[in-house]
Every structure is written in structure tokens, then in C-alpha cells.
Amino acid sequence: MKFRFLFLFLLFLFFHFKAESATSDEFRNIKAAVQLAIESSSITDSLYRVLKSRDTENPLIIGYIGTLEALKAKHSWNPYNKIKYVALSQKTMKVAVERDPTNLEIRFMRFSIQHYTPSFLGFSKDLEEDRKAIIRQFRIRKFGLADKALIRNMAVFMIESDRCLKEELIVFKKYI
Secondary structure: OHHHHHHHHHHHHHHHOOOOOOOHHHHHHHHHHHHHHOOOHHHHHHHHHHHHHOOOOOHHHHHHHHHHHHHHHHHOOOHHHHHHHHHHHHHHHHHHHHHOOOOHHHHHHHHHHHHHOOHHHOOOOOHHHHHHHHHHHHHOOOOOOOOHHHHHHHHHHHHHOOOOOHHHHHHHHOOO
16 A cells, blocks of 8 residues: 555656646655655655656756665665765766755755765765855755755754864754
8 A cells, every 4th residue: 555655656746747847845745755765765766767757957856866866875785786876876966066056955965965975985075065055055044945844854964963063053053
């Protein structure tokens, strides 16, 4: 029953995405599906196929594709595939950031991917740049399509990451 619902949900996303631009409701659906994908390789693969099938120039969609590529690495048991998907994810995230360098969600997705990627692999080179961009967006309260729950979760993650300076933590503590 759960997989039938998931299949119908992903089918809904696929047909909804045939339109040229995504609405905030569609992004809300993507975010919900990505949350489920964190713990499920089948959801990751399905959502990845849906988003990749869409010819998009939207930087946020591209960022979600990059996040799903990182999740494919997480779910893979094969070390070669893990490296391959992390490398692909980094290339995709670079495109998303280049197209919209001030997008808080894109910067946060790349930051969190690189935070969890072992540093010896060499894929964590943008952590400081992304941390500074995230802090800048929080300071000017430019949150894009992020709702209050996501903003709070970002703030908590940034605090718990142990990658921020003391004065930066003050900015995030305002949102928890």
C-alpha cells in the first residue's frame, strides 16, 4: 500500500512537472519526497528519474537532482558507485550554485552534502564558501521558498555541524 501511494505521488509529480515552471506547492512536494528519500533507495531512484526526465533550467530543481545523486551514493553498497555519485552530485550542485548563487536552499544542500562527505575524498572544498553564503542569507532574512520549519531545521543543522564561528552561531540561534 505504501509503495502504491508513493508510485502515485511520483506519477503526480512527473505530470505536474511537464509545465515549464514549478510552483511553491510543487517544491513543497519535492521537499517532502526528498525527506523520504533520505532513508529509502527506491524513493531516491524514483524521484531522481522523475526530476531527471524533466528538461529544466530551474536552479533549485537542479539542486534537488544533485541532492538525490548524493543520496544515491549514500544508498549504494559499491564503493566505486559511491564515489561516482558523489562526484556527479558535486558537478550538479556546482551548476545549481552558478545559476543561482544566492539561493539559500541550494547552498544549504551543497553544504550538508559536503559536510557528510569524508574530507579525504576531496569533495568538501566549498564548505566555507557555502557557510558564509548561508549566514549572509540568514542575516538579511532572504529565505526564498524555505518555510519556517525548513529555516529552523537549517539553523539547527548549522549549529550542530560545529563548522560555524561563535558570532555566526548567534545568527542561527535566533531561528530555533
